[in-house]
Amino acid sequence: MTNNHFYDDLNDxxxxxxxxxxISIFFPNFKKSVxxxxxxxxxxxxxxxxxxxxxxxxxxxxxxxxxxxxxPEVKNMILIPWLRYIFSLEESGIWELLIKRLDQxxxxxxxxxxxxxxxxxxxxxxxxxxxxIKGDKYQTIWSKKLN
Numbered sequence: 117m118t119n120n121h122f123y124d125d126l127n128d129x130x131x132x133x134x135x136x137x138x139i140s141i142f143f144p145n146f147k148k149s150v151x152x153x154x155x156x157x158x159x160x161x162x163x164x165x166x167x168x169x170x171x172x173x174x175x176x177x178x179x180x181x182x183x184x185x186x187x188p189e190v191k192n193m194i195l196i197p198w199l200r201y202i203f204s205l206e207e208s209g210i211w212e213l214l215i216k217r218l219d220q221x222x223x224x225x226x227x228x229x230x231x232x233x234x235x236x237x238x239x240x241x242x243x244x245x246x247x248x249i250k251g252d253k254y255q256t257i258w259s260k261k262l263n
Contacts, residue, residue, distance in 0.1 A: 126208050129196055133213050138193040140176055141210075142169045145199070146240045150233055152214055153180065155187050162218055164226060166233045202234070202241045 133139055142149040147169045154162045163184070170176035173195060180190060198205065205211040211234060218226035247253045 126210070129194075129210065130213055132194040133210070133217060136192045136194040138180065138190050139196070139214065139217070140170070140193065141196045141198050141205075141214075143198050143237070143240075144169070146244050148237070148240060149176075150214075150237070151180075151183075152218060153184060153187070154217060154220075155184075155190070157187055160184070160187075162226075164214070164218055164229050164233060166236055202237045205234070205237075 137153070137155050139152040139154075140149050149167050149169045150164065151167050152162075152164050156162055165183070167179065167183070170179055173193070176193070176195065177190060180187075211230070215226055215230045218230070
């Protein structure tokens with residue numbers, strides 16, 4: 117953090133994605149995470165999934181143990197808060213890098229699962245934007261005085 121603002125150098129994020137065993141991109145606006153686990157066992161390979169957002173790194177590790185029991189210990193995990201629009205995941209190259217990272221870890225084509233998750237994220241974002249416009253979840257801070 118720099119001066120109370122999130123500082124996120126996308127080149128640093130990309131470099132960390134290339135090194136991490138587990139990548140969690142979380143979306144505070146709709147409390148979901150894209151979880152990419154590049155680890156594998158003799159019976160199960162890498163995975164990409166949409167999960168509820170964890171409240172802490174420790175909670176994420178515990179959820180990983182429940183979601184993928186029997187997998188080796190997580191050695192390197194990156195947690196990325198994504199406060200931007202979903203389309204910027206694609207425009208920034210982050211989404212493509214996630215798919216490439218999965219493809220390097222498995223023989224299966226991960227595009228189908230990744231595209232399904234990306235479409236779900238877009239739907240969640242659209243629902244959240246509709247909630248901002250007409251829902252009860254948000255309040256106006258400044259409103260125009262009516263005469």
